[in-house]
Amino acid sequence: MSLALEDPVSALSGVGEKRQAALRDLGIFTIEDLLTYYPFRYEDLGARRPSETLDGEKVTFKGIVSTPAVVRRFGKRSQTVLGLLIDRENIRVTFFNQPWVAKNIEVGQEVAVYGTYNAAKAALSAIKLVPATTDALDPIYPASKGVKAKTIADLVEQAWGQLRGQMPNLVPQHLRDKYHLLDKNQQIEWAHFPKDSAEAKAGRRSAAFEEFFIFQMRLQLIKQADQSFGGQPLNYDKKAVATLIDRLPYDLTAAQKRVVGEILADQHDARHMNRLLQGDVGSGKTVVAAIAMYATVTAGCQAALMAPTEILAQQHAKSLAKLFDQAGIDLRVELLTSGLKAAQRRQILTDLTNGDIDIVVGTHALVQDDVYFHHLGLAVIDEQHRFGVKQRSKLREGGMNPDILAMTATPIPRTLSITAYGEMEVSVIDELPAGRKQIITSQLSQRQFDQALALMKAELAKGAQAYVVTPLIEESETLDVRNVTEVYQTLQAALPDYTVGLLHGRLKKDDKDTLMQGFKDNQVQVLVATTVVEVGVDVPNASIMLILDADRFGLAQLHQLRGRVGRGDRQSYTVLVADPKTDYGKERLKALVDTTDGFELAQRDLELRGAGDILGTKQSGMPEFQVGDPVKDLTMLTIAQQEALSLVRESDWDNQVENQPLVTYLSKTMAQFRHFD
Template structure:
């Protein structure tokens, strides 16, 4: 076989075992990965005149060294190197910090070019690097700055990219179809890659970025659209033909009337269940919007149609809560329901699995225990995954494969802006409950500074004396030198000293074993603990109606959506509830975020604001959200390109030529369907 852009990066002569490990840490495994490791910024290293530059601008200056370099040391690792440089008729001071080895490169009377930051007030330059004396205007353009790590330097990455481009330039494929290149006036992908790494002007980087961003979005949207088409194609099987009159009677028997939003999504979901097409739907609902009731209706409809259903949730606590709720709702009906978790005793587990395989059970609720190999369904018709981003794609897939293409419903309480929903869940239909049930008391939210924490403690005490409970949330478990934040252990000890023996204080954090977490939560749920100090592990699914106060320490370090999720742990009973944000914001944006939290309890409004203020990467914290990460594209700033890519992908995926024509071979390979027959064509 000949060489390919997908060759391992070890084909390059400068890549040994140690360097390979460093590249792997950066996500670089193939030559294409290396060429797609784009700079995250550029430095303009063109030589400028003193009259052209502004204060604090990064600039390259060229002149003659007029004094010997003087090295001053202050401390074991700190030093300063200073010399003077003449530019035309002016003499400026140049200072390098902690680069003593540069002294040997600086000689009085020689010409030199230095890149650094200009201080207009002092008429001095804080040097960053010496570029040498031979630099010419046409040679000095834009220097690419890459993400690197301890094992590999910037210069090495640039050298590797240069080598890879020289060897593989002719093999770089054109992924975007020619007609779209022409329609959107995009340069070739080969030219775009070159200009991303070796630009000579801002206009060149702008054109290169347009092509790279569109390709990223287009490939992603093609994957989503093909997935969607696959889901539709495999669904030409089970129709869950429940009795409509029975379903209406069940809904009428509920202890409250559904909101208009709940009615709308119930119609969408139940409409899908009756169709021969496979359901693949995301149900978004803000905290307290009533997703559990909607899920219960779908479970009842599936049982009524003679099929089994599974509800998979991330924690045992949440599984038990769902079990309690559903047992009450299904109590007078002939819906047989069971709970299966890691804590289920062996004898009980054996009985449940036997009844499940025989079709004697209608609904199985559980955690990861549901996807174990010996869990076998008689006729699985519906799979519901709650807080779906907590499960990996493979875990969800295993559960789906326990039936013959069962309908799939994902639920999440994380409000996702419509802009993000288009990207993260492009392969699903989306249902949104955007209305809270009537009579729900809004949570009163205030924010205060840490110096007023004594007042906050007193407020918590007044709530405890009324028989209520409180959460106190902290960002970190233990002390950190890098972050000036209060930690859970420290706060726990302070609250113990303040409240005990009158009230009991508990501690919950991510480093505890699952059994320990469960035990602490059980004690809090049973009111054996009145105050629970916790990290954000408390965020999803915990239901303690007696908890009325939520205090969030260092609230300015959380995103708005995360603060909203935490706030949703209170306000679940009939008592008035409170959320107190303890924060010390350092700028106007921080103050604005605290203000927004006090003004709205609408999770969708907050998620849009979070997107504006923090950007998509920070919206959900870690990568747990399932929201895609693009190397260059910004789903907010480049939203026009994102929509265009989605529209074009939706059109192309329905054309048979895409699956068979040689024109689309590179695209098919890129999205992983090069050996797949056409989908949904006769």
């Protein structure tokens, strides 16, 4: 019976129910899955001399058996020892727990042995006998307890023996020519059965591009489908929007102007907007969102802003109302949160439905079943890493298909913006408002704490305020409070002329809010906190951030903390007090001292920690790639994105002959990716 690519792996000899289940756990369901399950490394089986081999290196030695194989037994364990003459060099070879080797070799026979070389003892710790004629690389596959790498290799060889030359080319010919990529069949051959390292490298290179390209094609098709879902152009009042911008108490930066232009162009387009607005801490995202919301209102629609916490929702509602009021624009801005009284909530819901409210600010309460808008034109989501298909579907079920503008102050490295956020258009505010001074960051050891204290006293004497942050000790809330209390008492004694506040996890919400308000009003000059100070809390008079045990914080977290200062015209400082024990800890703090660019830091963190670790692959929406590395292969990933975008923009791309294998493959596999977020 002939084998087909779409056949289940159970069609192969030696694959029963148990092995099929083990392969399924590795993501191998069909013969095609098996043939595109590539090795992650190769063992060089080409023979060498001992004099050419480094100590501890894995190597293949080919020679003549010079002494009989002797089996020594130690209970259930055994050692099989023999002599091997390689040219004029004699070495001792030891096989562990492989007593049958002695029956298969004899003195004078030529054999090839693969193992780890011990140069000092002129000895080889043997792993296996290999064919004496071999000169190739041995592919090593990601395996599991249920199925060994050798079993996968044997199954690949069995499948390829029947299907050699029958793999369809998913990457179009013009791209293979442009980037010197292999034909799919040659790619499979060289990736699984390379004759040398050059073939292995070329096979994996072509496989990695194909993997990135297919992923990007799926994203572009999802984006295309999303944009075509009932989008409506917003005919906003350009003069009114220009008037708002003119009446702002400050000039927009060039970056803000560029981003406003991108968003307004999207809103005016008939396609549905799904845009991510990235901006470092303090870059001015909120005013950009306010302009977009006002444009929506001038087009006769409503706008909604969703924040992750009630505190931030309240802050946004106040700042928006103040901004429009100062500009002399009459708009109704309301706050909808779970803390409202029943009567207030009912009235706001009624007014929303009737269209009497222009802009509503709230939390995810805004997408609950009893919330209906008169005509929602724009939904702004602040600090939501994912506002995906399910939430948009929820809005559509209510007869709405608003444009989506997601905002984040967490710098997203290019790798993640191309992958985890690849279905969104991305705007970046990469410039701070005029007058903002660069925050000076330094690192001190624990023994230099007095220097940090001296800097704090100098800033307080100038009328500034300070944050002091200690890390959470997750294992013990009691220990955590005791730790921060000791810091609080130390600072109270050291700063008798100033009011020191203490913020920790056991404080009641009202006490916490009162303390934060006291700090904003400068009734408290030094705020000692165990937790990350609320993202978005704005105290322009605070000029120093002292972070104790800074090596216990993540790089992104440290950058967010640093962003709490430098919000006014004072020169601001961040002092990292730490004695990092690991290279990673030292590199992390060095990166923070070297740059204040959040995007550069985010990319550096990704390089230091790896894509899977930085966010928790599944949690972040960061896809798992089998061959390509989205951090190391960022250039390739970017090119794959550009080429996928270019292809889907061709009106008849799916009817072109060279694209038919790709079209067929995507139509078979797209369903499982439609709701990937």
